[in-house]
Amino acid sequence: MFLGSSRPLGAKELWAPPKVKFFYWLVMHGRCWTAARRFRHGLQDSDTCIICDQGVETMDHILLGCVFSREVWALWLRRLHLDDLVHVHEEEAMQWWLRNRKLIPKPMRRGFDSLFFLIGWMLWKEWNARTFNRIATTATQLVQNIDDELNVWVLAGYRHLSSLQTLL
Template sequence: MVIRRPVQCALGLSDRRRRHGLDARIVCYLCNAADESCDHLLFECSFTQRVWDGILAPMRLDKPSTTGCGSVLEWRRCLRELWPASVRRGGDSLFTLVTWQVWKERNARCFQGETSTVNYVVSSIRSGAGEWVRAGARALGCIIRE
């Protein structure tokens, strides 16, 4: 029998840095309204939710409420359950791409002092999706059109 421990976010966010006694900004770099944590950054943050809206609305795909979701992994599971089975595989790639771009935006704000708009991040995700499709991510190509 395999015993699985809960997956924990190992990103270098402020909550993790504080646990290790390091200096860290407490407030989220994206929304400036809540304490930064992995779960907040990747699914609870108002900036991230607007990015998801910008990606999913044109595809007519729903997203779950953040209420009642205890973690980003639980929110991802809820997201998959809302989508038709035909788009779930591409949706997994899309989830990875969106969270990667959100993380890059957070780091640009944190380390370079650069700030992008939601529309710019959405555009970057669409552009990145096109590159992934050209590189062979066919399931993603079924849900995102260039």
């Protein structure tokens, strides 16, 4: 039945709640309704990022390229003492993740995987709140929200994240 099928990029490493897995499936297939996609379909007048107003709002921009996203990543990486090891800049998000996970010490690697998915999911939720509800939080507030969600994920059984909690 599955003869000839291929495993999507990062499927083996993907360890997150089902809604987050589905979100990243949409990311990998370019199916998220970003400003660029809505603009391409004639649903809005501009494809510019709603937060930074500096670039085209693609998923790669939302996850890694926007100044807001980079600030959130910088705050998290600094808390984990990984800011000298991992550098965030706009590129294809899934490729960035797979390349940088190799730089992480092996005992922390799965925790980094889950953190990548958690931060990306929370950034996407922030974009949706800003786009559709006109509600904005600061990068520091979002980092706290991510920390709260991380604790919930650990309680739900995502034990690999607990390896990162010891660093916080």
